[in-house]
Amino acid sequence: MPDIVLLRHGESTTNLANVFTGWTDVDLTPQGVAEAHRAGQLLHKHGFRFDVGYTSYLKRTIKTMDIVLEELDLLWIPVQKTWRLNERFYGALQGQNKAAAEAQYGAGQVLLWRRDPYAHPPAITPADPRYPGHDPRYQHLTDRELPLTENLSETLARVLPFWTETVMPALRQRQKVIVCAHGNSLRALVQYIDKLTDEQVTQLDIVTGVPMVYQLNDNLERVNHYLLTE
Numbered sequence: 614m615p616d617i618v619l620l621r622h623g624e625s626t627t628n629l630a631n632v633f634t635g636w637t638d639v640d641l642t643p644q645g646v647a648e649a650h651r652a653g654q655l656l657h658k659h660g661f662r663f664d665v666g667y668t669s670y671l672k673r674t675i676k677t678m679d680i681v682l683e684e685l686d687l688l689w690i691p692v693q694k695t696w697r698l699n700e701r702f703y704g705a706l707q708g709q710n711k712a713a714a715e716a717q718y719g720a721g722q723v724l725l726w727r728r729d730p731y732a733h734p735p736a737i738t739p740a741d742p743r744y745p746g747h748d749p750r751y752q753h754l755t756d757r758e759l760p761l762t763e764n765l766s767e768t769l770a771r772v773l774p775f776w777t778e779t780v781m782p783a784l785r786q787r788q789k790v791i792v793c794a795h796g797n798s799l800r801a802l803v804q805y806i807d808k809l810t811d812e813q814v815t816q817l818d819i820v821t822g823v824p825m826v827y828q829l830n831d832n833l834e835r836v837n838h839y840l841l842t843e
């Protein structure tokens with residue numbers, strides 16, 4: 614039975630500062646580094662091994678993955694990076710303090726932007742320095758793929774091809790897989806794997822640095838899942 618571990622990166626500097634992050638490439642805090650070590654130590658203690666890892670293009674997942682694999686003495690395994698696992702693109706909210714946004718727009722509106730699967734945060738334009746088209750790492754994306762804003766259902770739509778075309782084939786080959794991604798790219802993935810309704814995904818929050826273990830059947834449907842906390 615294939616298992617997969619999903620892991621949100623450790624705490625980032627903008628998580629700590631309560632700032633909308635999205636595709637902003639921020640580092641881990643010392644606490645985030647400690648969370649990543651703890652995740653790796655727990656996986657080691659419970660005998661987890663991996664054949665392949667997947668991260669986003671953002672350093673908070675790449676560094677978390679490195680620390681976890683170091684704890685497992687598995688730094689040598691292949692780790693594939695993909696923009697498709699990036700955090701949800703938060704549009705013009707990126708860089709804004711979440712409490713300041715609540716003061717400006719109202720807490721109800723900000724909650725909708727953060728948790729409603731269909732609410733679009735205010736968009737940027739391609740002239741904005743935050744537009745990913747200015748960043749060399751996204752040069753291979755088409756204009757349609759480069760986001761100006763994203764709701765959760767659009768995040769799921771761009772995560773899903775990576776899941777079906779890359780992760781599912783690896784699982785079918787009995788490879789042991791670890792994915793390190795973000796609060797919202799993982800919410801989207803969990804909605805798909807767990808077949809959550811829109812209402813259920815609205816309630817879903819994924820904490821930093823705690824491995825989520827998914828046990829799947831041969832059809833890659835979830836039979837069990839749990840958080841590895843001790």
Ligand SMILES: O=C(O)[C@H](O)COP(=O)(O)O
Pocket residue numbers: 632633634635700701703727795796797
């Ligand atoms: O991009 C962000 O700000 C965080 O990674 C997730 O934020 P949220 O919990 O506000 O969606």
